[in-house]
Amino acid sequence: MNYIDTLILGGGIAGLSLASFLDKPCVVLEKEPTFGGLSRSFNMNGVCYDIGPHIIFSKNKEVLDLHTSLVQTNRIKRSNQIFYKGRYVKYPFENDLYALDKEDREYCLKEFLHNPYETYDAQNMLQFFLKTFGEGITRTYLQPYNEKIWKYDPSCMDTQMVERIPKPPREDVIKSAEGISTEGYTHQLYFHYPKQAGFQALVDAYAAKAISRSHRLKANAGVSKITSKDGKWLVESNVGTYTVRRLINTMPIHELSQLMVMPDHVTTSLLQLKYNSIYIVNVQVKRDSIGDHFAIYLPEKDIIFHRLSKLNFLGDAYCQTNGGSTLMAEVTFRPGSYLAGIGEKEISRRVLEDLETIGFISGVDVTDVQVRHEKYAYVIYDLKHRMNTDTILSFLRAQGIYSVGRFAEFEYLNTDGVVERTLRLAAQLNQE
């Protein structure tokens, strides 16, 4: 049996970045053959793609600087559009109301300027949208798009995710309805993307940094059981059993719960947590009619995917040598739901059909299609999310298990948020 001072479960960005920040040697166990978790990339005929294009951006300058110093990146100006009733509306929606037809434009502007919901305290996501944007923008875009991505009614979701969205300035919305261009969400106006190898380049950089600090990273090392004895943890995995002083979890808490005994009230909370899985459908085509745009958001219900991205936008390394394009459609689904049951083949058939129906591609131009799905994609902030998550995390804390990362903390964290947390945890552990 091996004795290890610090063991990290899971080799996604959380596990790898944490290891790279730790001073004392540690071991990372990852069940998959490749490190990276949700941030890993795949290859399709020479073009790398992620699980939903993973762009590098952050309000946190320390993390942004760290990421752009770890990998060589292209700095890219956003060109995202909303596709609504056959028209392109520049993202964010409220900054391009002029692109709507006259009736929708008036509806959105008037309800924003004379908003009867403005003075209420928002108790849920839908109420927040009504309060902040008015009925027009909410019913035209925000509500249908959010229903589509979350597969959950926004009136049954809390405001944790949206409460930091600022109210758009009145002048900007008026200008946007008059056809004068303005920009919203300026912290995402420019973003970075690795010049080569997709987002995996960032994963690999963290892995290299961790190895250079003498940490051991083990792939194909699924953890199968965790017990405690004499104040130490016994961790069984398919690469051996370890006795561990300090245990850090970065795996989804649902996976962790299957490896150790948890009291009934914690299991009950776990069962109540809600999350979405995702299908990624990659379509390579000889030509498309999308133009030079990166991400297109599709709020309309009769189109199966909520977002379409054109990977050519990310740089030369993401263009096919034959001049064609690689498009990625994303379809979320809740485990056990109707969409979960229809399978990859049917999803890709529907994606192709919808792409053709809305005129983005012609079926005869398709050269290849690849589909993947991921079980843990998006945390759903349903009305009991905070209470249930706190119950589970306080149980783990009481056991002395640290839990850090997107599904380990069950929060909507992008990689910058994850690294913010691992930097903080590493500072604490390095001082102990």
Ligand SMILES: Cc1cc2nc3c(=O)[nH]c(=O)nc-3n(C[C@H](O)[C@H](O)[C@H](O)COP(=O)(O)OP(=O)(O)OC[C@H]3O[C@@H](n4cnc5c(N)ncnc54)[C@H](O)[C@@H]3O)c2cc1C
């Ligand atoms: C569609 C989509 C788009 C996104 N876009 C962006 C973006 O543009 N920019 C951005 O910064 N972030 C983005 N994110 C978020 C980003 O992917 C996550 O924040 C990040 O990858 C989470 O890392 P993590 O290490 O916390 O978790 P994970 O990546 O989930 O890592 C957990 C690891 O634990 C491993 N594991 C599970 N069970 C076991 C076991 N029994 N034994 C050992 N290991 C195990 C898993 O294999 C996995 O590698 C996006 C996410 C999605 C789903």
